[in-house]
Amino acid sequence: MEGLKIAEINNDYLENITTQPVQFRVAETRSNNCSLSAYNRRDFYKITLILNGNSQLLYANRGIEINKPALVFTNPLVPYSWDGDFDQSSGYFCVFTNEFLQAGNRMESLEESNLFKAGGDPVYLLDEAQTNYLKSIFIRMQQELDSEYVYKYELIRNHLNLLIHEAIKMQPAVAYFTPQKAASRIARLFLGLLEKQFPVDSPQYTLALKKASDYADRLAVHVNHLNAAVREVTGRSTTAHINDRVLAEAKSLLSHTDWSVTEIASSLGFDYASYFNNFFKKHTGLTPMALRKTL
Numbered sequence: 001m002e003g004l005k006i007a008e009i010n011n012d013y014l015e016n017i018t019t020q021p022v023q024f025r026v027a028e029t030r031s032n033n034c035s036l037s038a039y040n041r042r043d044f045y046k047i048t049l050i051l052n053g054n055s056q057l058l059y060a061n062r063g064i065e066i067n068k069p070a071l072v073f074t075n076p077l078v079p080y081s082w083d084g085d086f087d088q089s090s091g092y093f094c095v096f097t098n099e100f101l102q103a104g105n106r107m108e109s110l111e112e113s114n115l116f117k118a119g120g121d122p123v124y125l126l127d128e129a130q131t132n133y134l135k136s137i138f139i140r141m142q143q144e145l146d147s148e149y150v151y152k153y154e155l156i157r158n159h160l161n162l163l164i165h166e167a168i169k170m171q172p173a174v175a176y177f178t179p180q181k182a183a184s185r186i187a188r189l190f191l192g193l194l195e196k197q198f199p200v201d202s203p204q205y206t207l208a209l210k211k212a213s214d215y216a217d218r219l220a221v222h223v224n225h226l227n228a229a230v231r232e233v234t235g236r237s238t239t240a241h242i243n244d245r246v247l248a249e250a251k252s253l254l255s256h257t258d259w260s261v262t263e264i265a266s267s268l269g270f271d272y273a274s275y276f277n278n279f280f281k282k283h284t285g286l287t288p289m290a291l292r293k294t295l
Contacts, residue, residue, distance in 0.1 A: 046094055070125050072124075141159045187229050198249050213237055247284070
């Protein structure tokens with residue numbers, strides 16, 4: 001079923017997510033059950049059960065040591081890096097879309113949940129009883145996924161909600177620290193978050209993040225802090241990076257699709273085609289249609 005995947009974590013998977021800290025690429029898992037390369041990394045939320053090992057989960061302006069079993073919630077649009085010695089690490093994870101849970105009449109959007117939102121509480125350190133219980137839920141979900149039961153996805157959805165509610169009942173980990181080299185980390189996470197929005201692959205898709213303040217919200221930092229960090233590290237403003245990437249995508253869509261200018265404008269986050277025309281002409285000297293005619 002589209003919208004869900006459950007797998008066991010092995011060492012290769014944990015090593016791979018440290019090399020791509022700001023792009024959630026489910027294709028990099030080493031599950032033998034199936035490839036996840038078809039899943040859109042913009043869509044999937046992840047719940048990870050770490051059973052053992054030592055690692056650090058690092059966000060733009062805070063980090064936390066994970067040196068015991070933990071339940072970790074990550075949002076595809078809140079970038080992070082996961083560093084550490086994973087030689088002895090093991091656990092489970094599941095990835096799923098907001099729509100998968102919404103199909104079960106869940107009212108709250110995951111983006112607004114304190115478990116997943118920027119600046120929320122994504123890490124829950126576990127005692128032995130909690131670890132064994134949560135592990136049993138992951139195993140049960142995998143068993144259901146492999147079964148032929150007609151209503152197995154309803155059961156899996158219930159198990160997912162159970163994971164979420166068990167975390168809500170727990171006390172989140174609070175021993176966060178401030179990472180070193182904050183400016184370089186913030187700039188790197190911003191650039192990764194910017195790139196994660198692309199490519200635009202459907203006229204129905206609209207960029208979720210359009211301006212510097214949108215990115216600052218995702219990174220849980222003040223917009224002035226973001227702007228200062230990006231300029232310090234790259235020598236250019238946050239807005240300049242955003243505009244350049246939007247412009248590059250606009251040129252690609254004009255060149256390689258038959259979408260109308262209105263469709264391209266909408267997918268790139270412009271409320272009106274006229275705003276897109278003005279933006280494009282300001283940066284290229286041509287209107288979108290004039291550029292398309294030269295191709």
